Amino acid sequence: MKKLLFTLVFLLFPLFVHAQESIIQVSPAIIDEQAKAGDIFKYKINIKNLSDSRKANIYAAVNDITLEEGGQVFANPGDLDNQTSMAKWIKFKRGVIELMPGESTQVDLEINVSSTALPGKRYARIALPIGSNKGIAHGSMRETSYTEIMLSFNIVENVFEKAQLVGFNSLSNAYMDGPARFSYTVHNAGNRDISPKGAIYIYNRRGEEVASVPINEETSFVSSGEDWEEIVEWAGATKLGKYKARLEIEYGASGLRDLQDTVYFWVMPWKILLGLFGFMFLILSFLIILIFRKTYSYHHHEAEGGHHVVRAKNEAENNGVLNLKE
CATH class of the missing domain: 2.60.40.2360 (Intracellular proteinase inhibitor BsuPI)
Incomplete structure (x- = not known):
């Protein structure tokens, strides 16, 4: 499956890899990944000088690859924003990589997919031209062969529902x-x-x-x-x-x-409360009237009893009779 993907990448986006004509050999030469925004990928890139007599001074160049009618276009990282520029996500040694004849080395490659990366296919290449200085090495890419690392990342949407x-x-x-x-x-x-x-x-x-x-x-x-x-x-x-x-x-x-x-x-509900308060008012009024009537009856009875006692006492005194019980 991996080989099929790599083959499709080459068929759809021919990048004219010059590894056979260059004295520089690189492994892996193709990196194809599926990633989400915020993912980090780390690789060890093996680079070897195949010449048995020539020293190689390598100055890496990183470019985005965009597709337009008629083919692909190499774009500088500054031409795209961080959401779509894969070149901006790449960390690779930009200084000189010196290799003596037959010498090999390992270089760290780190790809930090932007947390704001948009879904879709992203392409980039890391060219490894040779020259006595950076200007000459990069300038020679138009005329001479060079080795490159091809990168293809499919950024899938990182759905986060919360x-x-x-x-x-x-x-x-x-x-x-x-x-x-x-x-x-x-x-x-x-x-x-x-x-x-x-x-x-x-x-x-x-x-x-x-x-x-x-x-x-x-x-x-x-x-x-x-x-x-x-x-x-x-x-x-x-x-x-x-x-x-x-x-x-x-x-x-x-x-x-x-x-x-x-x-x-x-x-x-105020209607229910009003009815409840009205009912309570009636009950309270009835209780007040009932208590008042009972109290009035009691005092009236006491008053009449006292009046009869006074009359009996007066009559006894008038008749000269002493009521011992009184």
Whole structure:
């Protein structure tokens, strides 16, 4: 499979490798990888001077390869940005590499794929021309043969889906009129747009589900790095009591993930409260009247009893009779 990929690269993008005519041999001469943004690749490049009499001073040149009508174009790293320039991701010795006749060496090659790299095919080459100085070596590439390392990277999209539930609240602790209203905020911490779906489930004090209210019915999307807030209403908040609202959110195209939170609130309709207070007022008024009547009857009876005793005493005194019991 690897050989087939290399063959296709050569068929589609002929780069005129001059390794057979050059006295420099390099291994590996072709590097083909699949990568994601932020990946790091490290290689050991073996370079050998095949001449048995000539010293080689090598000055590496790194270029991007872009495709245009009619063939490929070698571009300088400065011509492309960090998202698309593979040459900018390459770390390779740029100073002179000296090899005596028949001598070999190893040079480190490191490729740091940019964290902002865009998906797609990227091509580059590391040319290894020979010359007495850098200017002569690079200038000779137009006329003389040289060895090069071909690089082909297929950058695949690094999908990272992550959302955070920033907050879930009831807009009031108690509702006396109208619908119960809830707000929630979702933050997209990933690199792909998400569309949160789900519902707010309402439970009474006995833990029974009494309603569910869908969220994001218009299928709005939250862009990467942004916050999104929605206010949801429950029109069924008409019965007196304490309730629990549970928010359940699902998101993600590559695999569903969920977010959850819970809030508590009271429903106290003013009509029911008014009726309850009116009933309590009537009960209280009745109790006050009842207590007042009992108190009045008791004092009236006491007053009449005392009046009869005084009359009997006066009559006894008038008759000269002493009531010992008195």
